[in-house]
Amino acid sequence: MPNHAPWLCHLLETVKSTVKSPPVAWIHDPYSVSDVDYVKECVESCKFDTEELQKELYDGFKAGTVALEKKACPYGSVLVLYEKSTPWAFPYAAVGRVLQLFYRGTPFRLLFFGSQRRRLLPLQGELVEARHINGGYTYPCNPQSIVIYRREEVVRVLIHECYHASCSDPKNMDIPYVEADTEAWAEIVLCALGARGREDNFRRLWKAQSSYAASQAAQLSNLYNVKGPGDYSWRYTIGKLGVWSRLGLTLPVRVRVFRGGEGASLRLTLEMHGVEDAA
Numbered sequence: 001m002p003n004h005a006p007w008l009c010h011l012l013e014t015v016k017s018t019v020k021s022p023p024v025a026w027i028h029d030p031y032s033v034s035d036v037d038y039v040k041e042c043v044e045s046c047k048f049d050t051e052e053l054q055k056e057l058y059d060g061f062k063a064g065t066v067a068l069e070k071k072a073c074p075y076g077s078v079l080v081l082y083e084k085s086t087p088w089a090f091p092y093a094a095v096g097r098v099l100q101l102f103y104r105g106t107p108f109r110l111l112f113f114g115s116q117r118r119r120l121l122p123l124q125g126e127l128v129e130a131r132h133i134n135g136g137y138t139y140p141c142n143p144q145s146i147v148i149y150r151r152e153e154v155v156r157v158l159i160h161e162c163y164h165a166s167c168s169d170p171k172n173m174d175i176p177y178v179e180a181d182t183e184a185w186a187e188i189v190l191c192a193l194g195a196r197g198r199e200d201n202f203r204r205l206w207k208a209q210s211s212y213a214a215s216q217a218a219q220l221s222n223l224y225n226v227k228g229p230g231d232y233s234w235r236y237t238i239g240k241l242g243v244w245s246r247l248g249l250t251l252p253v254r255v256r257v258f259r260g261g262e263g264a265s266l267r268l269t270l271e272m273h274g275v276e277d278a279a
């Protein structure tokens with residue numbers, strides 16, 4: 001990769017100075033009745049979680065098999081639900097750093113449903129839909145509205161939602177393009193965090209992640225007929241490659257096409273040890 005563009009140097013410098021600052025301090029904060037009401041309201045009003053992963057956790061909470069944990073830090077608070085039988089080593093350190101990067105005065109309110117269901121491809125040739133790929137939602141310009149409902153890729157999804165919550169959606173653009181843009185940036189920031197802002201580490205992570213993304217895009221195009229913004233999964237896969245290209249990032253010249261069909265992973269990013277410590 002040639003010398004990085006000024007925007008990328010700036011991002012890496014920002015991440016480097018952020019991770020050098022003292023770790024974000026989280027304190028235990030007992031949840032209240034209004035917190036439980038908020039969880040219930042999210043479960044009942046959510047249109048995005050079509051597999052009802054949130055409801056599964058909330059029902060478990062009511063039945064006593066799911067724990068609810070609340071913690072607070074200087075940048076906001078989190079509510080975390082997980083099955084008591086499989087405790088979640090929630091990545092507080094990484095989540096704290098993401099909030100530190102995005103915080104602009106309004107505290108974040110985050111709700112995490114720790115479903116262990118992974119993103120999986122449907123039968124080859126079937127439509128790849130929201131239920132196969134999504135894992136969170138928020139409302140534009142509202143840092144108080146972030147909800148994430150899978151353990152898998154929790155940090156990547158958080159960065160994606162923080163962009164929406166921070167009024168970063170491009171204006172006058174159709175939703176698939178807004179999502180492609182948001183996801184493209186989320187993965188750049190994830191790699192920058194994984195690299196702890198170090199250029200050599202970023203270069204290595206970026207090469208691996210962009211190769212992975214290109215292989216997955218080819219898999220969806222070849223085996224699942226995902227071609228353009230009218231196909232749902234385009235926005236999180238093929239679409240982001242165009243954004244990276246416009247930003248001047250290096251993309252792989254030769255692409256190894258992933259061959260997996262039904263049951264193969266549809267996670268969007270490589271596991272990055274220390275950043276994506278989701279499970």
Ligand SMILES: [Zn+2]
Pocket residue numbers: 160164179182
């Ligand atoms: Zn989005």
